[in-house]
Amino acid sequence: MTNEAAAHEPSLENLLHENRSFPPSAEFAAQANGTPDLYADARADRLAFWSRQATELVSWRKPFTEVLDWSQAPVARWFADGTLNACWNAVDRHVVAGHGDRVAIHFEGEPGDTRTLTYADLQREVSRAANALAALGVHTGDRVVIYLPMIPEAVIAMLACARLGAPHSLVFGGFSADALRSRIDDAGARLVITADGGYRRGAATALKPAVDDALAPRDGVESTVEHVLVVRRTGQETAMAEHRDVWWHEATEVADVQHEPVWVEAEHPLFILYTSGTTGKPKGILHTTGGYLTQAAYTHRYVFDLKPETDVYWCTADVGWVTGHTYVTYGPLVNGATQVMYEGTPDTPHQGRWWEIVEKYKVSILYTAPTAIRTCMKWGSEVPAKFDLSSLRVLGSVGEPINPEAWMWYRRVIGGDRCPVVDTWWQTETGAIMISPLPGVTHAKPGSAQVPLPGIVADVIDDEGKPVPDGGGGYLVLTEPWPAMLRGIWGDLERFKDTYWSRFPDIYFAGDGAKKDEDGDVWLLGRVDDVMNVSGHRLSTTEIESALVSHDAVAEAAVVGALDETTGQAVVAFVILRGEAAAALEATGGDQDAIVAQLRDHVGKQIGPIAKPKRILVVPELPKTRSGKIMRRLLRDVAENRAVGDATTLADASVMALISTGLNKPK
Ligand code: 6R9
Numbered sequence: 282m283t284n285e286a287a288a289h290e291p292s293l294e295n296l297l298h299e300n301r302s303f304p305p306s307a308e309f310a311a312q313a314n315g316t317p318d319l320y321a322d323a324r325a326d327r328l329a330f331w332s333r334q335a336t337e338l339v340s341w342r343k344p345f346t347e348v349l350d351w352s353q354a355p356v357a358r359w360f361a362d363g364t365l366n367a368c369w370n371a372v373d374r375h376v377v378a379g380h381g382d383r384v385a386i387h388f389e390g391e392p393g394d395t396r397t398l399t400y401a402d403l404q405r406e407v408s409r410a411a412n413a414l415a416a417l418g419v420h421t422g423d424r425v426v427i428y429l430p431m432i433p434e435a436v437i438a439m440l441a442c443a444r445l446g447a448p449h450s451l452v453f454g455g456f457s458a459d460a461l462r463s464r465i466d467d468a469g470a471r472l473v474i475t476a477d478g479g480y481r482r483g484a485a486t487a488l489k490p491a492v493d494d495a496l497a498p499r500d501g502v503e504s505t506v507e508h509v510l511v512v513r514r515t516g517q518e519t520a521m522a523e524h525r526d527v528w529w530h531e532a533t534e535v536a537d538v539q540h541e542p543v544w545v546e547a548e549h550p551l552f553i554l555y556t557s558g559t560t561g562k563p564k565g566i567l568h569t570t571g572g573y574l575t576q577a578a579y580t581h582r583y584v585f586d587l588k589p590e591t592d593v594y595w596c597t598a599d600v601g602w603v604t605g606h607t608y609v610t611y612g613p614l615v616n617g618a619t620q621v622m623y624e625g626t627p628d629t630p631h632q633g634r635w636w637e638i639v640e641k642y643k644v645s646i647l648y649t650a651p652t653a654i655r656t657c658m659k660w661g662s663e664v665p666a667k668f669d670l671s672s673l674r675v676l677g678s679v680g681e682p683i684n685p686e687a688w689m690w691y692r693r694v695i696g697g698d699r700c701p702v703v704d705t706w707w708q709t710e711t712g713a714i715m716i717s718p719l720p721g722v723t724h725a726k727p728g729s730a731q732v733p734l735p736g737i738v739a740d741v742i743d744d745e746g747k748p749v750p751d752g753g754g755g756y757l758v759l760t761e762p763w764p765a766m767l768r769g770i771w772g773d774l775e776r777f778k779d780t781y782w783s784r785f786p787d788i789y790f791a792g793d794g795a796k797k798d799e800d801g802d803v804w805l806l807g808r809v810d811d812v813m814n815v816s817g818h819r820l821s822t823t824e825i826e827s828a829l830v831s832h833d834a835v836a837e838a839a840v841v842g843a844l845d846e847t848t849g850q851a852v853v854a855f856v857i858l859r860g861e862a863a864a865a866l867e868a869t870g871g872d873q874d875a876i877v878a879q880l881r882d883h884v885g886k887q888i889g890p891i892a893k894p895k896r897i898l899v900v901p902e903l904p905k906t907r908s909g910k911i912m913r914r915l916l917r918d919v920a921e922n923r924a925v926g927d928a929t930t931l932a933d934a935s936v937m938a939l940i941s942t943g944l945n946k947p948k
Contacts, residue, residue, distance in 0.1 A: 322735065371440055381399060424469055465504055470505055473496070728804065904928065
């Protein structure tokens with residue numbers, strides 16, 4: 282065994298001990314969309330398989346004749362000579378097929394107001410909006426920035442852009458005016474769609490002032506934006522710039538309810554979505570129409586076992602993130618699903634709000650993130666227990682590795698030990714789910730995304746680019762092009778090649794570390810930049826976090842590698858305690874020594890002495906981005922006793938102060 286291989290040992294061992302497995306019930310398997318044949322079909326002829334998905338799940342104006350053109354790699358062209366319209370696929374064709382009365386969106390506002398939009402309603406609204414946009418000078422190919430809260434107009438606005446063939450670029454409502462301006466500039470947007478404000482945590486918060494700020498001349502330079510469409514959501518006092526700003530309701534009221542979609546080529550840009558990379562400048566990830574829609578619809582249908590006539594689907598992601606694009610707007614609507622859309626936070630006005638919504642709408646498919654699941658664990662199982670969750674039948678997870686303990690809690694407490702849990706791995710760049718169990722087919726393992734979907738080819742390779750054997754660890758890569766893959770970084774082809782295709786020539790490197798277990802199933806280990814090296818041993822932050830969260834006293838944990846003179850890096854853990862343990866700590870006047878010793882031992886037992894955190898700090902909160910990812914960089918600053926760096930992308934900027942105060946609490 283080489284030293285490199287030996288270095289993988291401690292962490293590998295731990296995950297290989299996770300041997301719980303949940304086979305699908307016969308009942309579920311009998312009715313499932315997914316079958317083992319799907320894998321066989323895709324393996325037999327991958328391109329024919331994708332051609333079939335594109336034909337069965339998407340409607341084409343002009344059918345395609347060529348499936349994949351990879352001659353300009355790494356820029357793929359899928360179904361390139363076909364024409365279609367994304368909005369037509371998501372809306373009109375369901376009305377034409379006689380499903381106009383089916384509910385598309387059950388909207389639940391945070392204050393408790395509700396709206397129901399059928400597919401026929403949606404058709405009317407998107408047509409009006411498309412006419413209004415056209416009247417404001419938006420043409421096919423123009424970019425439109427959308428900066429809205431989680432209200433139906435966000436989906437309507439996206440679809441109206443798609444109807445015109447005008448690529449949209451959503452900027453999450455929590456981003457600052459500066460972030461908004463840099464995205465507007467980079468995309469060269471002609472129009473911004475926003476709202477007066479939205480409801481969050483029981484209060485109306487303004488959005489429009491950030492747009493005004495973003496559009497003000499910067500260093501004397503005007504923005505590219507000509508008009509701002511403003512949705513009235515909260516009714517708060519809103520300044521409107523003459524000649525520039527237009528109320529959404531005024532513009533759409535007078536607009537015609539008929540609109541002929543613009544038929545575009547399959548490779549016509551559908552959207553640009555900015556995501557942060559390892560460097561400062563956000564990358565505008567570019568997605569096109571035909572391939573993206575195909576994989577969005579395909580994954581939504583098979584991974585969630587969607588039955589559009591009977592299911593009520595709910596994805597809790599904000600439309601400002603890729604999960605909201607693919608699994609709130611495009612996937613579900615292209616499949617003709619009925620879905621719930623919720624505006625607010627899970628604990629407003631009480632910690633059972635989500636479960637109340639599941640009960641109210643009889644949600645059958647729920648798709649959320651591990652950070653939300655762990656937060657609910659922290660609030661306690663008695664909260665969801667008060668609600669009838671028996672309508673649920675499939676549970677999904679996305680965004681980060683899910684700790685086996687959180688997976689088990691999700692399955693048991695939310696899913697009543699009845700619902701398959703699908704841990705779905707993918708990225709803004711991949712456009713749609715890539716690695717996930719199939720409910721009704723896969724024997725699920727807590728904490729593993731397991732297998733590439735039929736039609737997807739992924740592998741785990743070592744530093745030299747060689748596939749690791751089962752039981753080995755390395756880098757997750759995608760070795761064949763896939764329909765929903767990014768087509769580039771907006772305006773920067775070189776950066777696209779450099780970022781994703783240069784580490785291993787001609788292979789897409791996702792930036793994630795992964796392992797293959799003895800069955801060949803894939804376990805995601807977090808970004809490779811989160812992998813620590815302690816005394817030459819490779820340790821995963823995720824793995825140690827999982828070990829900590831598996832202790833009764835711990836609700837959430839974040840682990841960082843802090844520079845250490847002797848060991849290179851040292852493991853430093855930040856933990857949030859569960860209610861009872863936190864109360865016990867309080868009772869001892871905040872003396873952390875006993876609990877810290879227990880937790881260190883626990884990690885030692887779970888993974889091995891090498892993984893024992895050098896320091897464990899009990900904190901009241903963890904710093905998270907608005908998409909729920911822990912900002913380890915800031916924790917590293919704390920762990921290395923540095924001034925805390927730029928915290929402007931935190932969801933809650935006060936968290937770092939809380940952490941520091943907690944640390945300084947006298948014993
Ligand atoms: C969809 C989304 C992508 C990164 C990705 C990885 C992490 C997402 C995961 C997961 C382990 C999963 N990630 N899903 N890690 N298991 N099921 O989150 O896109 O915001 O671009 O993030 O998120 O590290 O590389 P995005």
